[in-house]
Amino acid sequence: MDIKSQLQTQLKQIIQELFDTEVSFSVDVPENAEHGDYSTNAALILAKPQGKSPREIAGQIQQRLENSKQELGIEKIDIAGAGFVNIFISQEKLFQVLTEIEEKKDTFGKNELLSGKKIITEFTDPNPFKEFHIGHLYSNTVGEAISRLYAAQGAEVKRVCYQGDIGLHVAKALYGILNNEVKIEDVEDKSIEEKAKYLGQSYAKGATAYEENEEAKAEIIEINKKVFAKDASIMEIYEKGKTWSLEYFNNIYARLGMQFDQFFFESEVGEDGKKLVLGYLEKGVFEESEGAVIFPGEKYGLHNRVFINALDLPTYEAKELGLAPAKYDYFPYDESVIITGNEINEYFKVLLKALSLIRPELAEKTVHIGHGMVRLPQGKMSSRTGNVLTGEWLLDEAKKRAYNKIQEVTRSEKRENREARVSIADQLEVSEKVGIGAIKYALLKNGIGGDIAFSFDESISFEGNAGPYLQYTYVRTQSLMEKAKNQGMTPEIVTPTTYTSEETVLLKHLIHFSEAVAYAAASYSPNHLAEYLFALAQKFNAFYANQQIISVSITDGDNVSVTPSKLQLDSTIPKFRLALTQSVGQTLKNGLTLLGIPTVEKM
């Protein structure tokens, strides 16, 4: 259990004993170090109901907490401001975090808060036949991060992807293929990327025709019916296109370092959804209106939505209704998290309301998270008009820029005498990982709800609060470890004779890692973890710049002289600093991994 939870438990008990009551107080990590490592507002909350001054109550809490000082590793307890109880952790307790990291390694930061829980996450949801644009990349990045955060809480997580392989958009794409100068047979031998591009172009053609040409529109509607009826005349190109799309998507997932456990298709859940709707039509949940079957959301302060259209085909809504039970059959979950763009937030409210009247136990377990839209300077993306940036384009572009950066750094005049950082053979792989890191971090550092104004130069950064900065800091730790090893030095968790302020600041930050992970998971906010990691990297870089971590030999002509340093006079200091460096490296790596961001050893 992390220190914060221990304090919370202890304080709760103290309040119970003192006042025989329960209140919702918080234990915070103050921004200002003078306010302690942890702080609680319990006294402020209790003041009014107890009819006492906040500082008086704070005093009582302080007194009781004194008894647990030893057990909790508290150095001192202050009362400050309006009645805050500020808690300072002892140097010995801080120091213990190094041992914890050393022991837990890759599992440092994990906990068992959701142990035994089954969680199903659904995200990305690209539609076959259409482009995989940067909005999908965003959904995928957020979904993967949340999935990993959940898993770090001890939950069993299944990632699923729901794909619209049936419906009007597919019919539009098929129309586009049938009316494309380039026949589908002609792209048979092309790469999967080109096949995907062909499908995307076909969709754009079909979508345009649907709006501009009445004849085409009628034809597309016919094609749509045929697909639902699995008409042999259309199924061959349908299956071909769908297969290509799915293969293409899978390549992107692999590139992003993730994979789904299960795929669901609209074509598979549509019938079940329709049956559910018709079944509950009789029970009055749904109503007939203008030839369609609707859910009267207006009755519940929402808006009405069509579930089965006048052509007797299930809409997205009905299909989604069929999806929920299908997911539950696949994996009987305790919680179902669905991550989509926030443009369908209200639609989801209607859907969940309808589901609550049909399968209330499933509706209760379902959480919808709407992430912001990726906005381009040119306006909203539209796969119909071609104003899209594909995910693949973005990944390639970021990789290219990372590669250029490597070249630039290697050629830099002031550093020409230094050994090449990344071997030629590794440069492409490093570029790929740094590019992905830059993109994912850019998407994750912001809160999930808001839109992302996307322009490459402003959004994808390799410096400052950016993915590569964190990757770079990790590389520094690894580089130091390697250098130390070559000099025969090993990290050792020994108490140094003195601490510098940079070291204490780092230790104080490290103890909050698992708390940050838990908080990010509980609030569906990977950005909190991103922020934590950035702060950690900043603190480490300040430490790095101001303190000598290992002793260094300097070559002066032919003579090799070793600078005498205080590090060599007191062997505990370099050992401790190395241990600290290793711990920071491990924590950065664990944190980045939780965000789905790859690390590299050199860059």
Place this chain on the structure above:
RNA sequence: GCGCUCGUAGCUCAAUGGAUAGAGCAACUCCCUUCUAAGGAGUAGGUUGUGGGUUCGACUCCCGCCGAGCGCACCA
């Protein structure tokens, strides 16, 4: 028109009802004969759209106004 979301530094964004509203970018100063300068140190930049209210305490909660985005019937 109704509903949802949002409005914080020049720009992009943070900030569980808590203490002096924080970063990054851009601008301006400095720092590579110390371990990777994709780095570090510093300066400047704010009436948190606006007017009320609740609270010991409001960027955060409530109401009004102004402005933006999204959604409101057979697309997903």
